[in-house]
Amino acid sequence: xxxxxxxxxxxxxxxCQALQQPHAKIVAGGTxxxxxxxxxxLQPALLVDISRVSELEGIxxxxxxxxxxxxxxxxxxxAHPTLRAAAPALTQAAQWVGxxxxxxxxxxxxxxxxxxxxxxAVPPLMIYNAEVTLTxxxxxxxxxxxxxxxxxxxxxxxxxxxxxxxxxxxPAEDLGSAFLKIGPRRGMTIAxxxxxxxxxxxxxxxxxxxxxxxxxxxxxxxxxxxxxxLLHGQLPSAELWQSAAQQIAVEISPIDDVRASRAxxxxxxxVLAVRALQAALSQAQEAAQARTV
Amino acid sequence: MKPIEITLTVNETTxxxxxxxxxxxxxxxxxxxxxxxxxxxxxxxECGACTVLMNGAAVNACLVLAGQADGCTVETIEGLSKSxxxxxxxxxxxxxxxxxxxxxxxxxxxxxxxxxxxxxxxQEEDIxxxxxGNICRCTGYTKIIQAVQMAAEELRHD
Ligand SMILES: Cc1cc2nc3c(=O)[nH]c(=O)nc-3n(C[C@H](O)[C@H](O)[C@H](O)COP(=O)(O)OP(=O)(O)OC[C@H]3O[C@@H](n4cnc5c(N)ncnc54)[C@H](O)[C@@H]3O)c2cc1C
Ligand code: FES
Ligand code: FES
Numbered sequence: 001x002x003x004x005x006x007x008x009x010x011x012x013x014x015x016c017q018a019l020q021q022p023h024a025k026i027v028a029g030g031t032x033x034x035x036x037x038x039x040x041x042l043q044p045a046l047l048v049d050i051s052r053v054s055e056l057e058g059i060x061x062x063x064x065x066x067x068x069x070x071x072x073x074x075x076x077x078x079a080h081p082t083l084r085a086a087a088p089a090l091t092q093a094a095q096w097v098g099x100x101x102x103x104x105x106x107x108x109x110x111x112x113x114x115x116x117x118x119x120x121a122v123p124p125l126m127i128y129n130a131e132v133t134l135t136x137x138x139x140x141x142x143x144x145x146x147x148x149x150x151x152x153x154x155x156x157x158x159x160x161x162x163x164x165x166x167x168x169x170x171p172a173e174d175l176g177s178a179f180l181k182i183g184p185r186r187g188m189t190i191a192x193x194x195x196x197x198x199x200x201x202x203x204x205x206x207x208x209x210x211x212x213x214x215x216x217x218x219x220x221x222x223x224x225x226x227x228x229x230l231l232h233g234q235l236p237s238a239e240l241w242q243s244a245a246q247q248i249a250v251e252i253s254p255i256d257d258v259r260a261s262r263a264x265x266x267x268x269x270x271v272l273a274v275r276a277l278q279a280a281l282s283q284a285q286e287a288a289q290a291r292t293v
Numbered sequence: 294m295k296p297i298e299i300t301l302t303v304n305e306t307t308x309x310x311x312x313x314x315x316x317x318x319x320x321x322x323x324x325x326x327x328x329x330x331x332x333x334x335x336x337x338x339e340c341g342a343c344t345v346l347m348n349g350a351a352v353n354a355c356l357v358l359a360g361q362a363d364g365c366t367v368e369t370i371e372g373l374s375k376s377x378x379x380x381x382x383x384x385x386x387x388x389x390x391x392x393x394x395x396x397x398x399x400x401x402x403x404x405x406x407x408x409x410x411x412x413x414x415x416q417e418e419d420i421x422x423x424x425x426g427n428i429c430r431c432t433g434y435t436k437i438i439q440a441v442q443m444a445a446e447e448l449r450h451d
Contacts, residue, residue, distance in 0.1 A: 003294040006314030008360050034356040035337035051361050099426020102338055104350045187425030
């Protein structure tokens with residue numbers, strides 16, 4: 001590996017200081033940075049290792065507010081019982097990131113900062129309307145996740161800033177949600193297409209609070225507001241799902257790449273998003289039944 | 294590039310080393326401590342040949358910087374056999390015929406140990422998921438999965 005200067009701050013204030021220096025590059029779990037440094041594709045002059053900044057770790061839940069520190073690993077997210085019960089789309093995404101060894105090191109902050117259109121944490125966080133808190137020596141600011149992600153590999157992070165945490169409102173019990181991805185194999189796979197969906201059932205059995213996010217099908221993960229509108233207030237039916245799948249194919253802008261063709265992605269995204277909606281719906285139905293019993 | 298000082302406990306022995314920040318845990322194990330069981334297959338987190346346990350969890354040693362291993366407890370394949378006796382997982386790999394060239398095996402065994410330490414009665418699906426990041430180019434996975442099942446049984450009877 002090439003040479004670099006190395007700083008390992010232990011606290012937030014030291015981290016803010018370290019990032020004041022020119023050409024500072026953050027490393028957290030290193031699952032993206034290290035492979036690129038081994039090949040020489042990434043050659044930072046100064047590597048700031050944030051893995052010991054304890055303030056960035058952990059999952060905190062106050063009342064209905066969830067705050068996940070940037071250093072939280074996918075292994076920790078996957079194992080968290082409250083998230084599993086109330087935000088299962090995030091748990092499902094976490095449990096299929098890479099292999100167990102990847103999840104032990106890969107952090108939520110690294111997944112977001114990468115800004116990959118295929119990043120698995122993003123579709124679930126989009127349907128939970130998550131906000132990202134960014135901090136620098138100058139202070140902190142919060143942005144909706146959709147405004148943080150600007151394009152492939154591009155974020156709203158400014159010089160000296162780092163991701164401190166991600167926050168969202170813990171969904172109500174009757175909001176069902178789910179995440180699915182398609183890849184060449186089930187484990188250890190970067191998504192060809194991914195989708196997260198959330199839905200609630202009205203007492204008359206109509207779809208409410210419909211939220212759909214699709215990954216690896218546009219420059220960033222996107223919500224599909226037209227599909228959400230199309231579904232809102234409707235009674236679920238085979239025809240309805242079919243028109244939702246068609247609407248999703250219109251809303252996304254996939255590309256041809258090494259993993260799949262644009263045409264395949266259009267078809268697959270519609271099918272996958274509908275499956276995620278149906279999984280979310282059956283969870284919402286269970287919640288509704290539990291209420292009436 | 295300034296050298297850094299790190300302290301880590303490997304297979305129950307504590308070492309303090311002066312090293313360079315651009316070295317990985319895998320470099321330290323193989324080059325400084327002479328523990329060449331963990332292999333360098335890809336240096337990109339894809340193959341699992343470098344799998345060791347860090348603070349009890351399986352990690353890819355090729356993706357851990359020296360400075361990130363500071364203060365940690367590491368267990369490698371060399372730490373498994375006690376007084377000349379193979380560990381039950383190692384013995385099961387031998388008995389099942391799950392080893393051909395052996396390049397992937399230290400990683401396979403350590404990933405299996407991480408699984409069995411936390412889940413003594415894994416289903417086949419659990420084993421497949423635990424080994425999803427360990428690639429074997431010669432034995433094939435059927436016998437490896439059988440070996441983990443045999444090891445689980447043996448460890449339960451111990
Ligand atoms: C074998 C393998 C399989 C993988 N499979 C998947 C998968 O299935 N799904 C998936 O989504 N990803 C996958 N990845 C990619 C990667 O593991 C994830 O994106 C992971 O979440 C990155 O986190 P990290 O802590 O390792 O990031 P690092 O490598 O440490 O950093 C990644 C980027 O984020 C920046 N960064 C890190 N933390 C912060 C912060 N707090 N503030 C600002 N910038 C920060 C770094 O500067 C760098 O640019 C895989 C990687 C490997 C090696
Ligand atoms: S050498 Fe580390 S995963 Fe291949
Ligand atoms: S035994 Fe040869 S790679 Fe697995």
